[in-house]
Amino acid sequence: MDVRESAAFIAGRAASVRINHERLSAAADALLGAMSAVAFSTAEWSKHTLHPKTKDESTVDWIFLIDLLNFSFWHERSTRQRFTVEIDGETYKGYWTLCACIQRALRQDIPITSPAFWVSASDEQLRSAFQPTDPALCDEIPMLDTRIDMLRRAGAILVKDFCGRFVNCLRQAEHSAQRLMEIVVRHFGDLFEDAAEYGGRRVVFSKRLQILVADIWACFNGEGLGRFDDISTITMFADYRVPQALVYFGILDYTPELMDLLRKHESYHDQPAATPADTVENASNMITGGHPYEVEIRGCSIWAVELLVAMIRERIAKDPSKYTLRADQINPIIVDFYLWDEAYKNQAAMAHIPIHRTRSIYY
């Protein structure tokens, strides 16, 4: 099964997560109105302060690095505060800390986007690139050892198979998203694969694989190095932030048991630990990778966005003159990016909806 088929399969069987079909139609109207009001498009990608502005091979290097490490930023119970990075007077959390770390390293002339550097640098050099602005107050980036190991493995593969640059892998795909993902899985394997067993079947999410394609496509506005003739085959990216937005907008419903577990887990991690020993995770709280709860949250999120995209396209097709967006400008990537940016901007309003905290290199 591919990602879309996996999502439909999961949504058809999910016991703890439900797509609220009654709410879908109203949500599609609201989303279309909001996205149309700002003419939300791929151009938004480059507008983010910490995203690169040039559309060239060095930006492809930047995107590969970001989407190799684009996972698991949530803070777990600790004697120190969550990982934050300050740059140009702004303090960043979550995904944006990764972008800030890269920006900071490049300004210090550390070649952090160079695969040759990932292979040759000392552990100390790589670790120093992912430190908080205030190490006395904050933890370092979550899973730092794992991230460094992934950099070294991916760097070795890029040097061996692609002359040290991901753009050479991108060119081999000849403007096909599916072909690029096949090449990446063939060469990088579990560094990007993202699947689980559910209902006796192997279901795939391929979250970082798909967002790698989507970030290149959006950054280049679908042209040149970012042209993908089959971009519409890419789905929403099954992370832990967009599900929160989907629940907030009433598009997804969790059972009371699942919501209670997520809330308990969240309050456990939000409480500062008195001592390092006090951070032993209460295993019964953990939603481990591959647990039905995790699979159903991720699968139903993908499928809900598929249904939303179909409804939004239908509305535009009925009355194109009413909207600034054309039906062919709406796809799961654009809806995902919009929902993710909304979730990031409205963290306070969404704070009562817990995220699911599964430590994972996949999202």
Ligand SMILES: Nc1nc2c(c(CN[C@H]3C=C[C@H](O)[C@@H]3O)cn2[C@@H]2O[C@H](COP(=O)(O)O)[C@@H](O)[C@H]2O)c(=O)[nH]1
């Ligand atoms: N579905 C989806 N997941 C996304 C992104 C992004 C950032 N994309 C940027 C590029 C274009 C967009 O407009 C965004 O500006 C990160 N993530 C995931 O979120 C989680 C981090 O959350 P928090 O801890 O709150 O920062 C983590 O799993 C990370 O992998 C996205 O776009 N979609």
